[in-house]
Amino acid sequence: MDRKSSAGRLLLVAAVLVVTTVGAGGLALAGKAGERSAEKPDGCAQPDRRIQLYAVELPRDPVTGQIRLGYGSTPDTASYPGPTMEMIEGECLAITLHNQVPEATLAQLRVAPEHPLGVSLHVHGVKYTQLSDGTVHSGSYVPPGQSRTYTWYAKPRSAATGSQGTAGYWWYHDHVVGGPHGTQGLGAGLFGGLVVRRQGDTRPDRTYVTAFGDRQTINLRRSPEADTCDHMNPQPGPTCLMAKVGERIEFIVIGLGNELHTFHIHGHSWADTRTGMVEGNSKPLVDSIPVIDNKSLGPGDSFGVQIIAGDSVGPGHWMLHCHMQFHSDAGMYTTLHVIEG
Ligand SMILES: [Cu+2]
Numbered sequence: 288m289d290r291k292s293s294a295g296r297l298l299l300v301a302a303v304l305v306v307t308t309v310g311a312g313g314l315a316l317a318g319k320a321g322e323r324s325a326e327k328p329d330g331c332a333q334p335d336r337r338i339q340l341y342a343v344e345l346p347r348d349p350v351t352g353q354i355r356l357g358y359g360s361t362p363d364t365a366s367y368p369g370p371t372m373e374m375i376e377g378e379c380l381a382i383t384l385h386n387q388v389p390e391a392t393l394a395q396l397r398v399a400p401e402h403p404l405g406v407s408l409h410v411h412g413v414k415y416t417q418l419s420d421g422t423v424h425s426g427s428y429v430p431p432g433q434s435r436t437y438t439w440y441a442k443p444r445s446a447a448t449g450s451q452g453t454a455g456y457w458w459y460h461d462h463v464v465g466g467p468h469g470t471q472g473l474g475a476g477l478f479g480g481l482v483v484r485r486q487g488d489t490r491p492d493r494t495y496v497t498a499f500g501d502r503q504t505i506n507l508r509r510s511p512e513a514d515t516c517d518h519m520n521p522q523p524g525p526t527c528l529m530a531k532v533g534e535r536i537e538f539i540v541i542g543l544g545n546e547l548h549t550f551h552i553h554g555h556s557w558a559d560t561r562t563g564m565v566e567g568n569s570k571p572l573v574d575s576i577p578v579i580d581n582k583s584l585g586p587g588d589s590f591g592v593q594i595i596a597g598d599s600v601g602p603g604h605w606m607l608h609c610h611m612q613f614h615s616d617a618g619m620y621t622t623l624h625v626i627e628g
Pocket of ligand 1: 499503547548549609610611614615619
């Protein structure tokens with residue numbers, strides 16, 4: 288325990304040094320007019336916010352015995368999926384990733400002996416430079432025991448330039464563990480959700496990530512492991528999707544792996560828009576947007592859904608599942624537990 292915490296302190300010191308070095312380099316580059324920074328995307332001279340992220344080894348899967356890895360805001364809170372990231376358009380976020388996964392574990396997951404050992408952070412949807420790509424290809428990964436700072440920019444929408452902005456529902460994941468596409472890192476648990484909001488967006492009361500993956504899993508678990516809620520006293524978490532009647536619930540839905548799935552919730556529906564909502568009551572607008580309760584999800588896809596828990600249907604244990612019948616039959620389902628507020 289002592290050894291672990293002193294190692295943690297050393298890592299923290301190392302991370303501070305890395306951040307300082309990268310920060311200084313970025314400043315120097317940004318100081319020269321017209322020169323593009325190697326560390327930061329255009330429009331992101333200085334991070335608005337800095338956070339820490341740890342990649343750690345977790346206890347093995349209790350059912351399959353597979354190696355499990357997770358990202359966490361602290362080493363002790365790492366999970367799969369990892370912490371949900373939230374950004375506002377216009378924001379620039381610096382994330383320092385600390386690789387605490389044992390070298391021997393990474394070696395076990397490696398599919399070719401010449402592939403380097405490390406973990407990384409690769410993100411969808413927002414802007415980043417090659418140095419924050421999170422690949423072996425660009426050298427932007429973290430060897431065991433080391434740290435690296437990644438910079439993400441939630442570029443805003445601009446009517447003037449035609450830029451569509453980055454608001455939406457995205458995800459982040461490892462791209463290095465096992466092989467050049469991070470397939471083994473993803474399969475072990477190194478993934479999480481990202482939501483980029485626009486100023487003025489209605490904020491949900493709760494956000495859950497559901498990643499639909501191979502072997503008929505949701506967040507790498509099949510039912511009954513996908514739902515560990517105590518029905519009398521549910522505590523929200525990756526394996527306990529709960530809400531109070533009337534709360535606005537947001538799901539970040541992610542397609543992992545190689546197969547097609549669908550996202551379906553009983554008793555609830557949503558508008559098929561960026562946020563799952565339609566603002567205003569203009570009939571042409573309202574009629575142009577379908578209201579759905581089932582949406583297809585391909586590998587690498589992500590989307591968001593917002594619902595009002597128990598809206599007109601009340602409390603209950605509402606099934607949430609893939610509607611490919613052989614997937615749901617094999618355990619690709621969980622429950623949204625809606626309780627009285
Ligand atoms: Cu499925």
